[in-house]
Amino acid sequence: MHRHFLLHKPHGFLSQFIYQKKRSKRLLGELFDFPEQTMAIGRLDEDSEGLLLLTTDGMMSEIIRSKTIEKEYYAQVDGIITEEAVSQLKSGVEIGFKGIRYTTKPCQARIIDELPSCIGQGRRIRDERHGPTSWVSLTLTEGKFRQVRKMTAAVGFPTLRLIRVRVGSLELQNLKAGEVKEVDNFLI
Incomplete structure (x- = not known):
């Protein structure tokens, strides 16, 4: 069993x-x-x-x-993420993977205005003196090494905190x- x-x-x-x-x-x-x-x-x-x-x-x-099962992640990013960056994420962005350039598959992405309580406080990332942060949701069916972190960095908003909130x-x-x-x- x-x-x-x-x-x-x-x-x-x-x-x-x-x-x-x-x-x-x-x-x-x-x-x-x-x-x-x-x-x-x-x-x-x-x-x-x-x-x-x-x-x-x-x-x-x-x-x-x-590659048929969706995985959803919430990423706290450096800066206030823009709709333009979210649109780029949805379309797929170029990242490095095993020494080659790779374009990610299209995915679902959206700005998160209010976090669910299950996220909790987590570890302290930094304080307001270092600039604002924001949150974005990414739903993928692929999972390359550190993919979400590489994707948000590729559109100019490096990931500070990453939380997987859903699998299927x-x-x-x-x-x-x-x-x-x-x-x-x-x-x-």
Whole structure:
């Protein structure tokens, strides 16, 4: 019988259970007593937060990581993002990936005026003396290495904080940072 989990990954954790390099890192096993053979479906980098799905079912992992499942991210960006920049994001922008130039697929993008409570305060990014920030939602079906960060930087608004809020129909909802919820299955 396979087991499935939703996790609100906090900032500062790697999306893995084993890390064999010299520097010590915070790993998912510190957050919950997951069963053996549990794997993260996709990844969020150490600086990113939000919804991470975990399972003991490798086939489920393949399905969710496919290019048919939407992943929605909220990005806090440096400056007040413009409608022009959002339009560029929607159309696809050129980023670097594995040493080559890559144009991202068209996606959904919109300015966020009010954050949902599940986002929380998070870590302090900076104060008002360093200029204004704003939030944008990006919904993608692809997931290149640090893609959202590269996309917002490509349109002139570097990402300061990144939170995945949705994978398919599964949402971050009311999970607090570090909280884990076991579910019967992933109804994507």
